[in-house]
Amino acid sequence: MGQRDPPRAVVLMLTYITRRIAQSLMVLLAVSMISFVIFQFMGDPVLTLAGRYATQEQQEAVRHSLGLDRPLHVQYFTFIKNALHGDFGLSYVAQVPVMKLIFERLPATVELAATAMVMALLLGVSLGVISSLHPRSVSSRGIMTGSLLGISLPTFLIGILLILVFAVSLHILPSFGRGRVVSIVGKWRTGFLTLDGWRHLILPALTLGMYQLAVLIRLTRGGMLEALQEDYVRTAWAKGLSPRVVIFKHALRNVLIPVVTVAGLQMGELIAFSIVTESIFQWPGSGKLLLNAIYETDNPVIVAYVMIAAVIILSINILVDILYGVLNPRISYD
Amino acid sequence: MIKRLFHSRVLKHFLKDPLAIVGVLILFVMLIGAIFAPLIAPQNPYNPRELSLQDSLKPPLWMHGGESPFLLGADDQGRDILSTILYGCRTSFMVGFSVVILAGLLGVTIGLIAAFYGGVLDAITMRVADTLFSFSTTLMAMLLLGIFKGGGIPLVILAIVIADWVRYARTMRGSTLAVKQEDYVEAARAIGSHNVRIMFRHILPNAIPPILVVAAVDFGAAVMLEATLSFLGVGVPINEPSLGMMIASGKNYIYAGMWWLTAFPGISLIAIVLGVNLLADWLREEINPRLKRG
Numbered sequence: 001m002g003q004r005d006p007p008r009a010v011v012l013m014l015t016y017i018t019r020r021i022a023q024s025l026m027v028l029l030a031v032s033m034i035s036f037v038i039f040q041f042m043g044d045p046v047l048t049l050a051g052r053y054a055t056q057e058q059q060e061a062v063r064h065s066l067g068l069d070r071p072l073h074v075q076y077f078t079f080i081k082n083a084l085h086g087d088f089g090l091s092y093v094a095q096v097p098v099m100k101l102i103f104e105r106l107p108a109t110v111e112l113a114a115t116a117m118v119m120a121l122l123l124g125v126s127l128g129v130i131s132s133l134h135p136r137s138v139s140s141r142g143i144m145t146g147s148l149l150g151i152s153l154p155t156f157l158i159g160i161l162l163i164l165v166f167a168v169s170l171h172i173l174p175s176f177g178r179g180r181v182v183s184i185v186g187k188w189r190t191g192f193l194t195l196d197g198w199r200h201l202i203l204p205a206l207t208l209g210m211y212q213l214a215v216l217i218r219l220t221r222g223g224m225l226e227a228l229q230e231d232y233v234r235t236a237w238a239k240g241l242s243p244r245v246v247i248f249k250h251a252l253r254n255v256l257i258p259v260v261t262v263a264g265l266q267m268g269e270l271i272a273f274s275i276v277t278e279s280i281f282q283w284p285g286s287g288k289l290l291l292n293a294i295y296e297t298d299n300p301v302i303v304a305y306v307m308i309a310a311v312i313i314l315s316i317n318i319l320v321d322i323l324y325g326v327l328n329p330r331i332s333y334d
Numbered sequence: 335m336i337k338r339l340f341h342s343r344v345l346k347h348f349l350k351d352p353l354a355i356v357g358v359l360i361l362f363v364m365l366i367g368a369i370f371a372p373l374i375a376p377q378n379p380y381n382p383r384e385l386s387l388q389d390s391l392k393p394p395l396w397m398h399g400g401e402s403p404f405l406l407g408a409d410d411q412g413r414d415i416l417s418t419i420l421y422g423c424r425t426s427f428m429v430g431f432s433v434v435i436l437a438g439l440l441g442v443t444i445g446l447i448a449a450f451y452g453g454v455l456d457a458i459t460m461r462v463a464d465t466l467f468s469f470s471t472t473l474m475a476m477l478l479l480g481i482f483k484g485g486g487i488p489l490v491i492l493a494i495v496i497a498d499w500v501r502y503a504r505t506m507r508g509s510t511l512a513v514k515q516e517d518y519v520e521a522a523r524a525i526g527s528h529n530v531r532i533m534f535r536h537i538l539p540n541a542i543p544p545i546l547v548v549a550a551v552d553f554g555a556a557v558m559l560e561a562t563l564s565f566l567g568v569g570v571p572i573n574e575p576s577l578g579m580m581i582a583s584g585k586n587y588i589y590a591g592m593w594w595l596t597a598f599p600g601i602s603l604i605a606i607v608l609g610v611n612l613l614a615d616w617l618r619e620e621i622n623p624r625l626k627r628g
Contacts, residue, residue, distance in 0.1 A: 027465050038481055148615075152608040154558045156565045156581065157600045164588055268470030275476065279566060280585075294480035294568060306477060313468050 024314040031310045088304035098304045107188045109285035116209035124213045128220025150214025155273045159207040159280035176282035208277045223255035264320030357612025368423035375417035376403040385412045407594040419602050421575035426557045433556035437495045441502025449510035463500045471497040479568040505548045509541035543621045550614035554607040577603045
């Protein structure tokens with residue numbers, strides 16, 4: 001082996017990642033096939049579009065214009081070909097390209113979800129560590145009781161409770177919409193740059209992040225309680241290392257592995273609950289769009305949403321796998 | 335049998351855990367209320383003949399304008415809140431128990447078989463399970479119900495089961511892999527026991543304890559999921575009782591200060607889920623004594 005050859009670990013990791021990407025592509029293909037087939041069973045869009053009083057001929061014309069009269073496999077291949085070009089067709093209801101509809105709403109959802117997740121990670125890990133250091137203290141018990149509540153409270157109730165307290169009773173925070181948004185690059189309109197935008201973001205982000213926060217507290221605490229009893233941590237204490245080094249470098253680093261995995265696996269949950277949150281706070285994001293599409297049987301919107309959600313979830317999973325290796329060099333990618 | 339239970343370690347530990355006792359008490363009261371709803375409830379809120387729009391939005395009894403028998407007030411249709419909650423809890427418990435039993439059976443069987451035989455079967459099953467898991471139970475159930483509409487409570491249960499069996503399968507697979515290596519399994523194999531016998535007589539009973547914890551947590555999750563789906567309008571149909579739907583229809587009235595439409599069903603839902611979670615916490619520590627609650 002020459003000097004310039006990349007180290008074996010890097011090669012292994014690259015092969016591993018390539019394999020994961022290939023697997024994810026297969027999953028995507030499966031998802032596309034399943035959603036395509038399932039939508040054949042859904043309500044006939046022709047009736048919705050042509051109207052109840054349309055004649056047979058008018059119905060056939062609509063069916064033909066949507067390509068719904070062609071054989072199933074032809075429809076599927078057209079669907080895949082177009083999807084690869086980012087074309088999921090026109091929304092049955094709005095008669096606008098689906099991707100345009102979704103991309104208009106995506107920034108609102110991404111900003112909401114990112115704020116919620118960052119908050120949950122930062123607060124969750126710190127509160128988890130704090131409550132593991134003196135597990136029997138009053139503050140630890142308080143944190144644990146709070147986290148139990150966070151897990152037992154359904155997201156929609158948290159949202160309503162926050163509205164009741166901060167919007168209806170105290171009148172200090174708004175309870176619907178995004179507030180003032182500013183256009184930045186292209187179509188991306190952000191609420192991060194205005195005070196009004198932040199004020200509107202607080203309640204929805206708290207609502208969305210609360211469950212993840214509670215999960216991460218419990219996970220961090222559980223892991224820390226076990227790690228603090230391990231020999232290598234005792235050794236570190238015995239060596240006279242400072243508490244900061246022992247807690248963060250020796251104990252927490254090992255605990256973070258499951259924490260990161262779970263946080264990554266929560267991505268699907270985060271997307272699911274962003275739908276709930278957007279519905280409560282009238283947040284103009286993609287989740288709200290999906291719900292309306294479900295109510296109105298707007299199939300192309302639902303399919304596109306599912307595919308985009310799948311791509312996001314699978315990419316995050318791959319990223320988490322890579323992060324795994326960074327956090328713990330002992331994990332091999334054989 | 336009963337004597338053995340009373341002297342058992344498990345019961346002693348249970349009686350020492352006040353939170354677990356509180357959890358069981360809450361669940362017991364709610365369950366009794368749900369089962370005997372038709373006898374206890376002052377009104378059958380789903381019989382239109384018993385409703386009167388004149389009663390609509392009546393506040394709770396102790397507030398100004400409250401009127402008997404509307405102990406917790408009435409909703410916009412004139413339905414007694416307490417009665418509707420009792421009926422709604424029936425749906426919650428029905429969904430909870432059905433999901434735990436069906437998803438449990440399905441997941442345990444799949445996990446057991448996959449881990450026992452290993453190989454390609456295991457690899458494929460676990461890839462499917464991983465994928466379903468990362469798509470989240472809530473999202474899956476929501477999409478399934480968004481696609482297949484109008485199937486009532488059984489469809490809601492089915493959608494949750496399809497999305498949910500994975501939890502059991504993964505746990506079962508893990509414990510089967512561990513138990514498979516034990517000497518007594520080797521011994522059973524050596525005396526020529528059939529594979530099915532080994533799986534169900536030797537491995538299953540020893541791999542069950544972690545499944546109990548999953549089942550307890552899952553019960554709460556299923557109850558919460560049904561409420562969430564119904565809240566969004568994709569769950570239980572509008573003419574069936576559901577705590578989630580009560581909260582959704584009451585939500586519009588909180589701005590007008592009519593909090594009782596959402597507060598009481600909300601509290602009931604939390605009580606069920608909290609009760610189950612307290613029980614699950616205790617069960618988890620009982621099975622894995624290394625995790626001591628602070």
